[in-house]
Amino acid sequence: MDADLPGLFARDERWMAEALKEARAAAARGEVPVGAVVVRDGRIVGRGANQVEQLQDPTAHAEILAIGAAAGQGESWRLDDATLYVTLEPCTMCCGAVLLARVGRLVYGAPDPRAGAVHSTARLLEGNPYRHGLEVVGGVAAAACGELLSGFFQARRG
Numbered sequence: 148m149d150a151d152l153p154g155l156f157a158r159d160e161r162w163m164a165e166a167l168k169e170a171r172a173a174a175a176r177g178e179v180p181v182g183a184v185v186v187r188d189g190r191i192v193g194r195g196a197n198q199v200e201q202l203q204d205p206t207a208h209a210e211i212l213a214i215g216a217a218a219g220q221g222e223s224w225r226l227d228d229a230t231l232y233v234t235l236e237p238c239t240m241c242c243g244a245v246l247l248a249r250v251g252r253l254v255y256g257a258p259d260p261r262a263g264a265v266h267s268t269a270r271l272l273e274g275n276p277y278r279h280g281l282e283v284v285g286g287v288a289a290a291a292c293g294e295l296l297s298g299f300f301q302a303r304r305g
Contacts, residue, residue, distance in 0.1 A: 156287075159232070159254050159284065159287045160287060160288060162184060162186050162191075162230070162232045162254070163232050163234070163254065163256055163287045163288040163292075164288070165182075165184045165191060165194075165232070166182040166183050166184050166209075166232040166233060166234050166256070167182060167234055167256075167288065167291060167292065167295065168182065169182025169183060169184065169194055169195060169196040169209060169213075169234075170182030170196060170197075170209070170234045170292070170295055171295065172196050173196035173197045173198070173209070174295065174299050176196075176198075176200075176201060177200060178196065178197040178198060178199060178200055178201065179197050179199070179296070179299065180197070180234070180295045180296055180299050181196070181197045181208065181209040181210075181233065181234050181235045181296075182194075182195070182196045182197075182209050182233070182234050183195045183196075183209040183210045183212070183213035183231060183232060183233040183234070184213055184231075184232050185213050185214060185216070185217035185226060185229050185230070185231050185232075185250075186229060186230045186232065187217070187226070187228055187229040187230075188228075192216070192217045192220050192229065193212075193213040193214060193215070193216035193217030193218070193219075193220070194212075194213055194216060195208075195209040195210060195211065195212030195213030195214075195215075195216060196209050196212070197209050198212065206240065208238070208240065208241050209233060209234075210231065210233050210237055210241040210244060210245070211240070211241060211244050213231065213233075214226065214231065214244050214245070214248045214250070217229060217248075218248060224248065225248070225249040226248045226249055226250045226251065227249045227250070227251045227279055227280070228251055229250060229251055229252070230250075230251065230252040230253070230254060231245060231250045231252070231253050231254070232254045232255075232287075233253070233254075233255045233256070234255070234256040234257065234288075234292040234295070234296075235255065235256060235257050235259050235263070235292060235296065236255045236257065236258045236259040236263030236264075236265050236266065236267055236285065237253070237255065237263065237264060237265055238259070238262045238263065238264055239262070239264040239269065239271060241264075242264045242265060242269075242271040242272055243271075245272065245281070246271075246272065246275055246276070246277055246281075247277075249277060249279045250281065251279070251280060251281065251282070252281070252282045252283075252284070253265070253272070253281065253282070253283045253284070254283075254284045254285075254287050255283075255284075255285050255286075255287070256286070256287055256288050256289050256291070256292030256293070257289050257292040257293035257296060258285065258286070258289070265283060265285065266285060
């Protein structure tokens with residue numbers, strides 16, 4: 148086993164906990180509870196939580212908002228040295244944003260069997276036309292991320 152893997156896993160769990168905070172904030176506003184953070188050099192440079200209903204904007208996904216916030220920090224819009232943490236496997240649109248922003252690493256929590264385009268319904272990030280390095284890690288805090296989503300939709304149906 149790589150000596151750094153336990154440390155990397157602990158960092159991933161830490162940042163996913165921050166993405167979960169964003170997801171909980173989205174749920175509190177009646178939004179589908181998906182949250183995201185962009186981390187560069189050990190600090191959060193972008194945050195996002197779903198705001199589709201609030202903004203009446205179908206593109207206001209957590210990933211898009213977090214990427215936009217990170218790119219607007221005055222540094223390069225290229226996020227090749229950053230990690231995007233998101234609580235749910237990204238959809239087709241968000242995979243496109245990940246590629247266009249040149250995100251260096253993507254870490255997601257729960258799989259999305261209905262619309263996830265990283266592994267579940269498609270493998271869009273494998274066809275990276277920009278050929279920049281992109282590492283993908285799925286399943287970090289998947290149970291907590293999935294439970295938040297399941298509880299949200301159960302409450303809506305109940």
